[in-house]
Amino acid sequence: MLILAFESSCDETAVAVVRDGRTVLSDAILSQADMHAIYGGVVPEIASRKHIEGIAALTDQALREAGVTRGDIDAVAVTYGPGLIGALLVGVNFAKSVAYALGKPLIPVHHLRGHIAANYIAFPELEPPFLALCISGGNSMLVDVQDYTEMRIVGATRDDAAGECFDKVARVLGLPYPGGRPMEELAGGGDDHAYVLPRSHVADSDLDMSFSGLKTAVVNLVHNAQQKGEALDRPGLAASFAAAVSDELVPRAILAAERYGHHTVVAAGGVAANSRIRGDLERACREHGLRLYLPPLKLCGDNGAMIGCQAYYEAQCRRYADMSLNAYANLEI
DSSP, X not given: OEEEEEEOSSSEEEEEEXXXXXXXXXXXEEEOXXXXXXXXXXXXXXXXXXXXXXXXXXXXXXXXXXXXXXXXXXXXXXXXXXXXXXXXXXXXXXXXXXXXXXXXXXXXXXXXXXXXXXXXXXXXTOOSOEEEEEEOSSOEEEEEEOSSSOEEEEEEBSSOOHHHHHHHHHHHTTOOSSOHHHHHHHHTTSOTTSSOOOOOOOTTOTTOBOOHHHHHHHHHHHHHHHHHTOOOOHXXXXXXXHHHHHHHHHHHHHHHHHHTTOSEEEEESGGGGOHHHHHHHHHXXXXXXXXXXXXXXGGTSOOHHHHHHHHHHHHHTTOOBOTTOOOOSSOOO
């Protein structure tokens, strides 16, 4: 089954051609990061306009790189949520027009299901069930993956996402957007015990997380130092912050895997590219006898291949959509 897949949930326009859920023939991505860096974060209206400007040419590029024609396509897939509503609508409406013009079925894909599916591309042997730690700019959650299309959230952040906090802390430290890579580079030369930062405890759920207090603590620490004219150990603060985020995520992932009887842990999403989190996950899974799958860095961020991969499994369950398909800023996994 040859699937033409579209992803436009935030600030990357992506189009891919995927065969049978595991073989990526092309994965064309147009990033807007440099443009949004001017504003220190994603501007939704600009993101939507750039998706409109680039998606048609990117589709031609993906088909050309895959060595296929429009007539070879068996189905069209698209991210329909969650994400920035304007950006999602561009992808959804373009995908609907392509499916209608080609007379092919339309497959709606949840963005986070796509991030989980990125691991199927990298690891052909991987199959559910497993525990997925989904960590990105907009989401931080623990997902009990029973089958390719049967999932439930067993833990999640009560406020900010881990990726959002990385971006906000990077900004207060004077680092460019997106903040993940600059924060990691800065933290590389720092002492992760330089600053004592809070770790959250959610009273009524030991698998839920909270990052707003951590973010506020760092922002206040930086502002207080600036107001008093005190020197700030920026590498140490970046390293201490990364350690605090990892301490929120990793123990809960291990606890969730053991509680729900999983022997495999899978990481997914942009924040899964962070070396501190990856290293801590590797150590924790090794200590607890769990198998760990970490997606390669190129598959951590938003891409079309992951949508095409998940779409194949959605299609096996006959989960198609008609031309009334809408986009959703918030959507249960």
